[in-house]
Amino acid sequence: MSTVEDSRSVTDEARSEAHALAARVEQVGGWVEHAVGALVDEVSRRLAGPSPGRGDLDIEAHCRSLLGQREVPLAGAGFVAETGVLRDAPYWLEWWTANPEVGLDSCRRLTADTDPASVGFRDYTELPWFVTPRETGLIHVTGPYVDYVCTDQHTLTVTQPVLVGSTFLGVAGVDLLAATVDRLLGAELDGASGVHVVVNTVGRVVASSDPEHVVGDLVRGLPEVAWFTERRRRRDGGGGAGTGWSFRTCGDLPLAVLTATSA
Amino acid sequence: MSERVQPAGASIQLGPYAAVFAPLDAGRRADAVARRLGDSIAFGLLPDDSPLPAEADLAERFGVATVTVREALGALRSEGLIRTRRGRRGGSFVCAPSDGGRAALLERLRRTGIGEWRDLTDFYATVSGGCARLAAHRADDADAARLASLAAREPVTARAGIQRLEGQFHLDLAATAQSARLTREEMALQAELGPVLWLAHAQEGSPAQASARHRSIAEAVRDGDGGAARAEAEAHVGELFGAVRRMMVQARRLR
Numbered sequence: 001m002s003t004v005e006d007s008r009s010v011t012d013e014a015r016s017e018a019h020a021l022a023a024r025v026e027q028v029g030g031w032v033e034h035a036v037g038a039l040v041d042e043v044s045r046r047l048a049g050p051s052p053g054r055g056d057l058d059i060e061a062h063c064r065s066l067l068g069q070r071e072v073p074l075a076g077a078g079f080v081a082e083t084g085v086l087r088d089a090p091y092w093l094e095w096w097t098a099n100p101e102v103g104l105d106s107c108r109r110l111t112a113d114t115d116p117a118s119v120g121f122r123d124y125t126e127l128p129w130f131v132t133p134r135e136t137g138l139i140h141v142t143g144p145y146v147d148y149v150c151t152d153q154h155t156l157t158v159t160q161p162v163l164v165g166s167t168f169l170g171v172a173g174v175d176l177l178a179a180t181v182d183r184l185l186g187a188e189l190d191g192a193s194g195v196h197v198v199v200n201t202v203g204r205v206v207a208s209s210d211p212e213h214v215v216g217d218l219v220r221g222l223p224e225v226a227w228f229t230e231r232r233r234r235r236d237g238g239g240g241a242g243t244g245w246s247f248r249t250c251g252d253l254p255l256a257v258l259t260a261t262s263a
Numbered sequence: 264m265s266e267r268v269q270p271a272g273a274s275i276q277l278g279p280y281a282a283v284f285a286p287l288d289a290g291r292r293a294d295a296v297a298r299r300l301g302d303s304i305a306f307g308l309l310p311d312d313s314p315l316p317a318e319a320d321l322a323e324r325f326g327v328a329t330v331t332v333r334e335a336l337g338a339l340r341s342e343g344l345i346r347t348r349r350g351r352r353g354g355s356f357v358c359a360p361s362d363g364g365r366a367a368l369l370e371r372l373r374r375t376g377i378g379e380w381r382d383l384t385d386f387y388a389t390v391s392g393g394c395a396r397l398a399a400h401r402a403d404d405a406d407a408a409r410l411a412s413l414a415a416r417e418p419v420t421a422r423a424g425i426q427r428l429e430g431q432f433h434l435d436l437a438a439t440a441q442s443a444r445l446t447r448e449e450m451a452l453q454a455e456l457g458p459v460l461w462l463a464h465a466q467e468g469s470p471a472q473a474s475a476r477h478r479s480i481a482e483a484v485r486d487g488d489g490g491a492a493r494a495e496a497e498a499h500v501g502e503l504f505g506a507v508r509r510m511m512v513q514a515r516r517l518r
Contacts, residue, residue: 126412128405128409144441145438145441146437146438146440146441146442146443146446147438148434148437148438148446148450152443152446152447153443154441154443202403202404202405203403204403216401216441216442217401217441218401218403
């Protein structure tokens with residue numbers, strides 16, 4: 001973890017809360033990264049042969065086991081293919097959804113349109129959870145956003161490119177409701193003395209200890225990209241920002257904990 | 264725009280018609296199922312001869328019993344909106360109207376009356392305007408770029424094309440507002456009002472005008488100007504309703 005702070009303007013108590021919160025975010029995020037990584041490995045193994053088809057995927061059992069576990073209750077899991085990668089379908093996705101409150105009993109396959117000639121076809125290769133991992137080659141967190149295709153709620157979609165050799169085959173990943181994240185961070189957020197806000201790289205609120213900052217809001221005026229870049233360059237942090245926030249990264253996750261500084 | 268017939272044996276894909284197949288409130292049941300499916304078919308919004316999902320699948324989608332779906336399909340069959348084939352590749356198939364749904368729309372307008380459509384459109388304008396205002400406050404750069412690229416699509420006149428263009432833009436606008444409830448309301452309104460609004464627009468509206476409004480909304484969202492975004496969205500819905508008014512004049516002439 002590293003911090004960029006408006007120097008000394010956060011109380012020791014708030015500082016330690018922020019530290020614990022960032023550690024918990026990192027822990028949950030690490031679990032999700034590991035789960036997505038395992039799914040990516042499975043998909044790439046199944047599609048490694050020459051001219052793979054839909055029938056080679058067979059990831060239902062894996063996805064169901066992800067949706068059945070209770071450590072980090074998920075809202076969705078699956079694979080979305082790059083166009084033209086599968087021999088028997090130009091567009092293809094296999095995604096299972098579940099109500100994270102309920103688990104496996106609510107699990108069902110997502111019905112999605114994969115026929116580009118059909119009337120309301122939405123080209124998923126334009127959507128951020130597909131585009132970004134394809135462009136960067138890295139795991140990506142989209143959201144929180146209102147996912148009208150799938151969960152109907154504020155959602156974080158974590159996707160990672162599936163590569164066989166250097167060929168991009170699509171993305172595999174999971175959906176996590178923002179409400180679930182909020183609950184998983186409950187022990188760290190509830191009753192905190194400081195104002196702590198978990199945000200993504202553009203400053204979109206994921207969870208917060210303060211009702212002034214609600215999931216989906218944007219915290220404006222953050223030099224957010226600079227902060228995240230700074231982190232990569234100089235992991236021990238430092239430097240003041242004058243934004244009213246102290247900034248703390250959560251490991252390598254594209255998420256940060258903001259803590260309000262006193263004026 | 265030519266509408267493609269789905270291969271035999273494949274059920275119609277729900278993605279683009281998600282609003283059509285969205286779950287129903289309790290009550291109404293068979294009538295509601297028949298009306299929801301019937302409107303979209305009668306107004307030419309579902310491709311001719313495309314297979315409907317299986318009864319059990321429809322029942323799950325609408326949140327009703329299979330027997331209710333069967334009853335609704337029976338009603339649609341007697342209205343000539345679907346045909347049913349038996350056998351392994353059997354099921355229910357869409358009978359699209361040969362006039363693109365114009366007669367059905369005129370009939371619907373004549374029967375329901377303009378007041379009810381205006382009421383529903385007022386509600387839609389409020390939802391859509393509210394979404395636009397919140398979107399202007401809550402959009403990040405990527406959201407603004409996505410809306411701009413949807414707004415930059417070529418204007419279309421085909422029914423199916425309008426459904427895609429209007430439906431997608433406004434759904435993304437609602438999602439950009441970061442409101443799950445407004446997004447659900449947008450979807451529900453698209454299911455209830457969309458067929459009438461879009462078909463009237465296809466018959467009597469101005470695609471160029473609608474596209475210009477989409478661009479203005481996207482620009483206002485990008486600029487963070489909530490007031491302008493709301494005003495543009497409300498004006499846009501008003502213009503779509505203008506096409507319904509013009510259709511109404513024709514419906515009255517036929518009376």
